[in-house]
Amino acid sequence: MIKEIIVVEGKSDTVAIRNAVQAETIETGGSAINNEIIERIRLARERRGVIIFTDPDHAGERLRKIISERVPGCKHAFLNREEALGKRNIGVENADPEAIRKALEQLKTEILDAEPQIGWDDLLAAGLINHPDAAARRMKMGKLLRIGYANGKQFYKRCHIFQISREEFMVAWKKLDEEGLL
Known part of the structure; x- marks a missing residue:
């Protein structure tokens, strides 16, 4: 079981994460993130830690940046575009479980000072x-x-x-x- 809570964009991402590892997620509902979700992420970071795991596309990177700026001190998991390529889109939900596990093993942690x-x-x-x-x-x-x-x-x-x-x-x-x- 992963201690930190993983922040993903949607339900399909949660399914993909849970097929790869035992973890809890917070779904942002896409790139239109609101203050309520930010507060949930902030609380999760304070109590258990947070891993931001967004899609390797423009919207996912934009969302990662917003969360990172508003909730500093998060960990980050990255998939390469090739690992997240599906038939119709690029996203965490398309990655195979091994790629997800690898990304979660190679976390990057923000160190600001x-x-x-x-x-x-x-x-x-x-x-x-x-x-x-x-x-x-x-x-x-x-x-x-x-x-x-x-x-x-x-x-x-x-x-x-x-x-x-x-x-x-x-x-x-x-x-x-x-x-x-x-």
């Missing part, structure tokens, strides 16, 4: 900002680091709040370079 280990110069050197293929590179690095896709500013912020170490970053960068993905 630590010094960043990855700087803008690192993102620039890796071609993750100010490069013609920066978006594609960030998508691939986000997949390897299991922090999801984000624009340059959000990628930098995720590296900081999830305390991506210089070693983790360099290993991922080297892997992309070896695979010819950069």
Whole structure:
């Protein structure tokens, strides 16, 4: 049984989570999250901890950002788009149980008051900002680091709040370079 409460977008996500692990969920009802749900998430974080597990699409990332800003200190689970691809959409509900378990084993925890280990110069050197293929590179690095896709500013912020170490970053960068993905 997972101690933390997992925040998902809808009922189908809850079903997928429960097919993979024993856990309780809070459903946001999609991206139109209201104050009542935010308060439930805040209470859950204070009492048991919270894992935000939204779809790897624009709406899911927007929802993750809203929750993270209004309820700081949450943990995050990320699926790659390929793991969440269904016939008609991209979502947690499409992921197989093994992918869900893997995402929950590789949680990222927000740490807001630590010094960043990855700087803008690192993102620039890796071609993750100010490069013609920066978006594609960030998508691939986000997949390897299991922090999801984000624009340059959000990628930098995720590296900081999830305390991506210089070693983790360099290993991922080297892997992309070896695979010819950069």
